[in-house]
Amino acid sequence: MDELSSRLLARLQDAFSMEEMAQTAVNGLINIATALAVFMAFYVIWRLLRVALNVASARSGVDETTVSFMQTLLKYGVLAVGFISALDTAGVQTGAVIASLGIAGLTIGFAAKDALSNLISGILIFIDRPFVIGDLVEVDGQYGRVDRITLRSTRIITRDGKMLAVPNTEVINQTVASYTNFPNLRIDIAVTVGVEESLGRVRELLLGILKDKPEYMSEPAPRVVVTALNDYNLALELQAWIINEREHVELRFALRESVFETLRAAGVEMPLETLQLVAPNTEEPVLRAS
Template identity: 35%
Template sequence: MDWEGLIRTFLEDVIGFLPRLIAALVIFVAMLILSALAARWVRRAGQVKIKDPETLRALSLLTRWGVLIVGVIVALDQVDFDVTGFLAGLGVLGFTVGFALQDIARNFVAGILLLIQQPFDIGDAVKVGEFTGKVVDIRLRDTVIQTWDGELAIVPNIEVYTRPIVNYSDRPLRRRTIRVGVGYEEDIGRAAKVFLETVRQIDGVLADPAPTVMVEGLGDSAVELVIRFWLNQETHSLIEVHSQAVQAIKEAAEREGIEIPYPTVRVIGEGAG
């Protein structure tokens, strides 16, 4: 056996491989540093928009590992490692595992998109699908909504992301509508004036936009009036102002002798033959 030839060949291979190994190490170290910088940037940028520290930490780790994985793939490619074949092998396993975990992955991605787009914040009053209430937590897999009945609804983020979202807290000004039926014998103009003046005097009702009273239609037993007014929900409770308005309108009708009739049904009978 030609040991001298074997040693010479080995040294030539090592010398030829050494530059690629050094390049791979340099790339890996550079990506290691870059991953730390990227994770730090995500933490700093996310502190402004993301209130949950656990969510922020998860996003930071996801960023760091994502950059590291890219660095490892590029580094292995420098030393002629069959990255494509390796990834293909992982793909078969990944497909099997991914199929089982697809719901978790979809909710995770939807959670990241919600945190980036921010259609609502913690504390906002929202309507998502069948749930209406206050957002108490936004997590990577789900969003927690406390309904007005005090129940906690844990909604998967994929459902939150794919359904229409109504954010009641996104704009401070809100309009409320109250419908009142007035008897046909009443002076509709006078009734509208009384109700309009009543609503104007309620604390929290804005002068601009001004309240309005309009005739909506003719019902079976009453003329339907629609009273609309605006309030600033940052300074006044929407529910309380609405309740005060309903009570004040009823009291004004009683005081001014304006009839608010009950629905009536006429029953026509035939005498026995």
Template identity: 30%
Template sequence: MDEILKESGSWLQNNQGLLIEYGVNIAAAILILFFGFIAAKMVAGGVSKVMSKKNLDKTIVDFVAGLVRYGIIAFVIIAALGRVGVQTASFVAIIGAAGLAIGLALQGSLSNFASGVLLILFRPFKAGDYVEIAGTAGSVDSIQIFSTVLTTPDNKVVVVPNSAVFGGNIVNYSRLPTRRVDMVIGVSYKADLKQTQDVLRKIVTAHEKVLKDPAPTIEVVALADSSVNFVVRPWVKTPDYWAVYFDLNKQIKMGLDEAGIEIPFPQMDVHLNKVA
């Protein structure tokens, strides 16, 4: 027993510097883990607060905050292992290979996720906007991690992948406070154009929801096959668009009838030549 104690004491004395070095490295690794976990929580919380102030969907906020937190934790763990002498190069290579395999298997989902992140950053629309995306028009219900959910005017729920949203044209009908109502009104070639223009202008300017500035445009736009076409383009507040559109269609028909101005049907002149 005395001999074992003597050898142990001798070993400790000979390796005192090595033990101190290992002790310092282990203490440093523990500190890296301790402060790293605190930093991960603080950064994730900061990201969550910033995104919440932008009124983003809670699902997206939680997902992105969690992604940031666990990304920092993974980096901290690798740094701590490297501090105690663990060779992390192969560990990182394994993680990279696994990430590549997962990325190839889930490339469609990752594309949707990346597009969702871009939608969050650039914000071409928000919940409640009326938009047309990927060939579908409707009100935005929510912007989720992998898809955007729309509700159509006839109360259908349409789920559009975010890659299709960001990869195509996005038409936002609600973003600006005013919109122009575009109408084409055809009248007979026998109609008095000056009288027709005056009737149309009177009807449009008298409407309570039509804006005075900018002034509505009412002009002849085409000499069509069966009619002389006027463009009627008043400006309205965006929420009033459809109410004004429907109301003006009715009032213009009634006003032209009252003025005796004909709205012609499509017609064709047929000339018969008598062959002897």
């Protein structure tokens, strides 16, 4: 028993000796420094590959969406290999670590199912291409320009300068309206005129606004249609196709203003449908709505 205690004490003294602890600390620092150096080397490799990819894509004319997707895959692929190589250099048994990750993969998958869903949705967005970087889109009532498509979210810059990070799963599961996926776009301006007005005259006035305007297409030709016959007015709609779909917001504002100014200058009545309620035994209105 005394001999066993002596051997145990000797082992403890060897393990906790200053020389042994100093050597262990030095070896640990060397391993950490080596691992960091290896990882930084892979990081530099990724930066060089990114520059090479940008140069190659610029020469080949690859679109920005494909370049962004390839950069993302390249980044995570190279850095993942660098991380595993750094652990291996530091003396960590990467095989055992990978096996442990495989066993824990099911648990991690349940815990991070939303992140995995966004990742898969990001890949589907790239494959399906409902829009690309630079497109003007509307997702869930939010309108803006697609700035970036990552594996987690789609970044949209709104007209007032806000950046919206929309999860890719929401983009996949919702209706996305693109204003720039097709060559041309039609803008519609609604207006009401009095029931006594001549539709022919009003139509001539409205179509005259677009005459000799290079922003609008002559084919398909603009037109004025009647959308509703109300009790006190006629609802019309001026429909015009524009050449540059990216200008649709500014052109819609300008055209709406031109419609109002033109009809007012021509003396065309533009009434609103009005409802007035009068209290019993009095002529004073209690509610008026348009």
